[in-house]
Amino acid sequence: MSGPGAGGAGSAETGRQSSLGISVGDTVERFELDRAWLVDPVTGREGPGQIVVGDGILESVEWLSGAEAEGVTERGVVVAPGFFDIHAHFREPGFEDAETIATGCAAAAHGGYTTVALMPNTQPAVDDPGVLARVRLAVSASASPVEVQAYGAVSAGRAGEQLSAMGELADAGVVGYSDDGAPVRTGRLLRSALLYAGMLGLPVVDHAEDLELTAGAEAHEGYVASVMGLAGWPVAAEVNAVSRDLAVLADALADEPRARLHLTHVSTAAALDLVRRARGRGLPVTCDVTPHHLAFTDEWIAGARRWSWEALDADGRVRDPWVDGAIVAGPYATALRVNPPLSDPADAAACLAALLDGTADAVATDHAPHTVVDKEVEFGKASNGISGIETALGVLLVLVDAGRLPLARAVAALTTGPAAVMAASTATHGAAVSRPRGLVEGSPADLVVFDRSDRWLVSPESLLSKGKNSPLLGRELPGRVLVTIAAGRLAYADLETGDS
Amino acid sequence: MTVAITPAAGAPAPTPTVSWGHRHLIDLDVVTWPEIELIMRTTEEMKGILARPIRKVPALNGRRVTTLFYEASTRTRVSFETAARNLSADVVSVATATSSVTKGESLVDTIRTLEALGAEILVMRHAVSGAPYLAAEVFGGHVLNGGDGWHAHPTQALLDLFTMRENLPGGDLRGRKVAIVGDILHSRVARSNIWSLTAAGADLWLCGPATLLRGMDRWAAAWSDGTLPGHGRFHVTSDIGAALRDADVIMGLRIQRERMQSGLLPSLREYAARYQLNAERVSLAKPEAIVMHPGPMNEGVEIAPDVAVSGRSVITDQVSNGVAVRMALLYLLAGAHEAAHDGHTGPEAGRVETVRVETGR
Numbered sequence: 001m002s003g004p005g006a007g008g009a010g011s012a013e014t015g016r017q018s019s020l021g022i023s024v025g026d027t028v029e030r031f032e033l034d035r036a037w038l039v040d041p042v043t044g045r046e047g048p049g050q051i052v053v054g055d056g057i058l059e060s061v062e063w064l065s066g067a068e069a070e071g072v073t074e075r076g077v078v079v080a081p082g083f084f085d086i087h088a089h090f091r092e093p094g095f096e097d098a099e100t101i102a103t104g105c106a107a108a109a110h111g112g113y114t115t116v117a118l119m120p121n122t123q124p125a126v127d128d129p130g131v132l133a134r135v136r137l138a139v140s141a142s143a144s145p146v147e148v149q150a151y152g153a154v155s156a157g158r159a160g161e162q163l164s165a166m167g168e169l170a171d172a173g174v175v176g177y178s179d180d181g182a183p184v185r186t187g188r189l190l191r192s193a194l195l196y197a198g199m200l201g202l203p204v205v206d207h208a209e210d211l212e213l214t215a216g217a218e219a220h221e222g223y224v225a226s227v228m229g230l231a232g233w234p235v236a237a238e239v240n241a242v243s244r245d246l247a248v249l250a251d252a253l254a255d256e257p258r259a260r261l262h263l264t265h266v267s268t269a270a271a272l273d274l275v276r277r278a279r280g281r282g283l284p285v286t287c288d289v290t291p292h293h294l295a296f297t298d299e300w301i302a303g304a305r306r307w308s309w310e311a312l313d314a315d316g317r318v319r320d321p322w323v324d325g326a327i328v329a330g331p332y333a334t335a336l337r338v339n340p341p342l343s344d345p346a347d348a349a350a351c352l353a354a355l356l357d358g359t360a361d362a363v364a365t366d367h368a369p370h371t372v373v374d375k376e377v378e379f380g381k382a383s384n385g386i387s388g389i390e391t392a393l394g395v396l397l398v399l400v401d402a403g404r405l406p407l408a409r410a411v412a413a414l415t416t417g418p419a420a421v422m423a424a425s426t427a428t429h430g431a432a433v434s435r436p437r438g439l440v441e442g443s444p445a446d447l448v449v450f451d452r453s454d455r456w457l458v459s460p461e462s463l464l465s466k467g468k469n470s471p472l473l474g475r476e477l478p479g480r481v482l483v484t485i486a487a488g489r490l491a492y493a494d495l496e497t498g499d500s
Numbered sequence: 501m502t503v504a505i506t507p508a509a510g511a512p513a514p515t516p517t518v519s520w521g522h523r524h525l526i527d528l529d530v531v532t533w534p535e536i537e538l539i540m541r542t543t544e545e546m547k548g549i550l551a552r553p554i555r556k557v558p559a560l561n562g563r564r565v566t567t568l569f570y571e572a573s574t575r576t577r578v579s580f581e582t583a584a585r586n587l588s589a590d591v592v593s594v595a596t597a598t599s600s601v602t603k604g605e606s607l608v609d610t611i612r613t614l615e616a617l618g619a620e621i622l623v624m625r626h627a628v629s630g631a632p633y634l635a636a637e638v639f640g641g642h643v644l645n646g647g648d649g650w651h652a653h654p655t656q657a658l659l660d661l662f663t664m665r666e667n668l669p670g671g672d673l674r675g676r677k678v679a680i681v682g683d684i685l686h687s688r689v690a691r692s693n694i695w696s697l698t699a700a701g702a703d704l705w706l707c708g709p710a711t712l713l714r715g716m717d718r719w720a721a722a723w724s725d726g727t728l729p730g731h732g733r734f735h736v737t738s739d740i741g742a743a744l745r746d747a748d749v750i751m752g753l754r755i756q757r758e759r760m761q762s763g764l765l766p767s768l769r770e771y772a773a774r775y776q777l778n779a780e781r782v783s784l785a786k787p788e789a790i791v792m793h794p795g796p797m798n799e800g801v802e803i804a805p806d807v808a809v810s811g812r813s814v815i816t817d818q819v820s821n822g823v824a825v826r827m828a829l830l831y832l833l834a835g836a837h838e839a840a841h842d843g844h845t846g847p848e849a850g851r852v853e854t855v856r857v858e859t860g861r
Contacts, residue, residue, distance in 0.1 A: 218629070223722045226715035227529075229629040229651030229691055322529065323728045330637065332630030376608050378628035380649070 042438025048072035056488020082114025087364035094123025105144035107465035109491035112448035145489035160185025198259030208241035269350030308348030334382035362417035369467020387467030394477025542828035583826035657692035674701035682753030707743035
């Protein structure tokens, strides 16, 4: 089937027609997309091309040139490998009101993700193989083709005292360890965890926060928090934790050269600088940044809704939302309460700079769905977290549209970047099987097709996650996902006509 | 008494009519100076009512005011309830210690329940900054903030402003030095006063030990270029002498014992030694300077007992003006409600004049 190719809409329709007649979970028997923009982050190649999927296998990837390629631009329909989220919370077991594995997988596929790694802060925590088995049961019951990987807890019950059943969890197939939601409580425990996990060939993923410095804190310490009477969350809280982690890692390496640390949702310029320098010294540390720390800032809590780069003037000075009329929404929206907190525009710019220079390997969503009960409360009492797995692509495409992030880098940060973070586990640990992160002929099709010329409205109805706690509700994002194919099976298809 | 409203020949033109357009009053950041002037004029009318032997007018007859206080408070709650009763409103008072809040009911559910029970104007005090915005989202009537967390206490700032104008020659704050001394960090009174006093053109100084000024320098720095329309710059200092020197107004803020437990202050004794508003320090200010305090006071800590009761002290004026300001705000909010229902945007100043005519003088 050949799309008209002049604009995205025509090609998009091609994809939609191809997907008609099958439902989520089915093997994709036939899917052909002519004249789309292909992005292959493994080879670094991007350009006009066409793909054919047959019986779930990516049968052909053909790059077009000359007259065939005419009119196909990166601003239309894009094909990329399926995305990999190395930081998501699907809440099961224990908090099924907020999300289940099934709804989380549906949301992931809507966001273009075909692989997710779930944080273990469930109830009970994934700290032994029994709980992991429950997660696995829920995964099979969901019948979703999205690959669900799981982290085990670092400490038993995430209590920060004793190690979890790390070896048994490794045998059962976890891809790493984290006490996320909280930092690994002590440096002493972190040292043990890095050694033990390193011995098992798995990374420790830390949520870097000095809990003493953040006791009672509500918002990034700065102008906005001061005006709004919110208790300040100092930058030192992240910097302190990151420096502890890096120092402990350096010591641990002497005993276990396979020790590996991943720092998740790093949000401040100062902490990113520490990571940059540590990598410069050759420390085996990786890190990710989130879409929300890239694009939103603390002024959103005051009711501003402009993107982080729009909050800086031509001279790089922070604009004042009270002065320039940027406040367009009500203040203290709890959808914005997140840990680490939304920072100022300079920190957001530092997250982007880290993504561009490779200090940040990946974009991770920290998808944190919450119920209305946990969010429709006073700001200071609201649970931390943003439901973000469905909006990550759109937010990154806003950065791409603004000319701040190359499309290829955005795709890499959602595919090869996260895969590289988890590489140690796939390299040394047989149980974890990672999918190809490129457009590889002959392998099971694992890809997302999205239309950059089309937009979609973020709303409680359009979000498939149970967590409607998105600060983007009511807003349109670019890059409507048309089809997500995971391991040769249909994970998501947008069957609407493209006229919305 | 309508004659009294007509300006005398040669007098300045009357302030143009300003209509009250706010459904809620949560903070002063969205209140313009002409609106503050309207509140001040309305407060004067209310003060006239309070001066009479019978302090009650029927302005809010049949209207239902509910006070919902999530924090202990005597003076603010009594002040609001007195104000509401003076306007003949029906007052329902909810104390959270005895309500289903102690059974874990959420704020939103509590608000919906109170609305179902007929609340029209909700006066709310809450320990969490921003809580009244959440209330306003779900409440069909009007929310009047009686203090939220560290964020705002607009009626206090307005009664402070009214009291300053009453006691300063010419009734004008422009260029007048106002020093607010104490625990600025945790003070919703200070934050609301920043909005109103910079709007009034005062030379505002915030003073306290560095630990209790945290974050305020960033705010002052953001406003230092004077670009915020309707607001001026202000000063933040730990130097009590610099703050008080030649001040026209000195305001002390309460120092809480918890500040020592949280490591912000060595001791109350040390605070008093360095920052207490005592006779010696107050003498740095202008001879006619006034001394204020939003209460409740820790006499002997942030303010010396003799200063609190000295001739300079207008602390009891603040309390009585508080009732008048709250009457004015209840009145204006109720008027806005009416206008919204009628589909009119009639001048609320006119409604205030109606009160005057009804009650005679």
